[in-house]
Amino acid sequence: MNTLPGRRTRVLAVTTATAGLMLVAAAVSGCTSTDDGGSGSKTAAGGVELVKAGKLTTCTHLPYPPFQSEIDGKVQGFDVALVDLVAKDLGVKQAVLDTPFENFKTGAFLNSGECDLAAAGMTITDERKKNVDFSDPYFDATQAVLVDKDAGVNSLADIKSKKVKLGAQAQTTGEEYVQKQGFDPVSFESSDAVLNGLRTGQVKAVVIDYPVVQGWLKDKATADAFKVVDNLNTGEQYGFTVKKGNAKLVAAINKAIADAKADGTYKELYEKWIGPYDASAASPSAS
Numbered sequence: 001m002n003t004l005p006g007r008r009t010r011v012l013a014v015t016t017a018t019a020g021l022m023l024v025a026a027a028v029s030g031c032t033s034t035d036d037g038g039s040g041s042k043t044a045a046g047g048v049e050l051v052k053a054g055k056l057t058t059c060t061h062l063p064y065p066p067f068q069s070e071i072d073g074k075v076q077g078f079d080v081a082l083v084d085l086v087a088k089d090l091g092v093k094q095a096v097l098d099t100p101f102e103n104f105k106t107g108a109f110l111n112s113g114e115c116d117l118a119a120a121g122m123t124i125t126d127e128r129k130k131n132v133d134f135s136d137p138y139f140d141a142t143q144a145v146l147v148d149k150d151a152g153v154n155s156l157a158d159i160k161s162k163k164v165k166l167g168a169q170a171q172t173t174g175e176e177y178v179q180k181q182g183f184d185p186v187s188f189e190s191s192d193a194v195l196n197g198l199r200t201g202q203v204k205a206v207v208i209d210y211p212v213v214q215g216w217l218k219d220k221a222t223a224d225a226f227k228v229v230d231n232l233n234t235g236e237q238y239g240f241t242v243k244k245g246n247a248k249l250v251a252a253i254n255k256a257i258a259d260a261k262a263d264g265t266y267k268e269l270y271e272k273w274i275g276p277y278d279a280s281a282a283s284p285s286a287s
Helices: 078-090 102-106 156-161 173-180 191-199 210-216 220-225 247-263 265-273
Strands: 010-012 055-060 069-071 074-076 093-098 132-134 139-148 166-169 186-188 205-209 226-238 241-243
Touching: 055 078, 074 078, 078 093, 078 247, 078 265, 132 247, 139 156, 139 173, 139 210, 156 226, 166 173, 166 191, 173 205, 173 226, 186 191, 191 205, 191 220, 205 210, 210 226, 220 226, 241 247, 247 265
Parallel strands: 055 093, 166 186, 166 205
Antiparallel strands: 010 093, 069 074, 132 241, 139 205, 139 226
16 A cells, blocks of 8 residues: 555544544443553553553554444444454553554554554565564455456456456555566555546456455445456465564464454454454464
């Protein structure tokens, strides 16, 4: 995902009646804080050091439904709900910071102390591990090929042979995959921009994470106009990231993921945000 010129990061924080201009942070699971910052302590439960007292600050990149997007003034989604579980275990609340996606690859906002962790539907790769530490995988992902029903193509191979214009989200593994297959895709800054490019005819086909497409196809107009012709199993798994060496926070994240899978919360959140539950997603092997 490229960043538009002049784009600024923005904090999505809990509002009060006297701070109505601020957007609402994602703090869904009834999280309560045992460290409201009054003492100035940045140490949460388990000895986890936080960048801000009383808050687990999460970097993300909006929008990327169903993992994170702004709904009714609040950032919500599958990733957000899982990180809320981490925050609850730490006795704090989650605050979300919207940032450019390229910072997740470099770990810039983690290293600068602006965020504790990053949650952005991010695939675990060896290249990214050079800059950040990943949690255990929490989601198995595939890449969907969504096309205009009038494009006359039924596979990624058709798109290539018929020279149909293809789009992808910039700086994502989906874009990297099709580039390796010899495509020169049109790059879009966000998932919303990808869908808009398809709707407006800038492209006739797109490659993007399948759960994103699942969300799009819930809209009847979108389902009437477009269809999935390929589902590419690229072996991708998502993980949350922290600053290199932050072992205590990684342990806290991993515990929250494991507990959620064990007590049924993971399945509940999966069905709420993504769709029918695939049991294999509950125990992915490390990539």
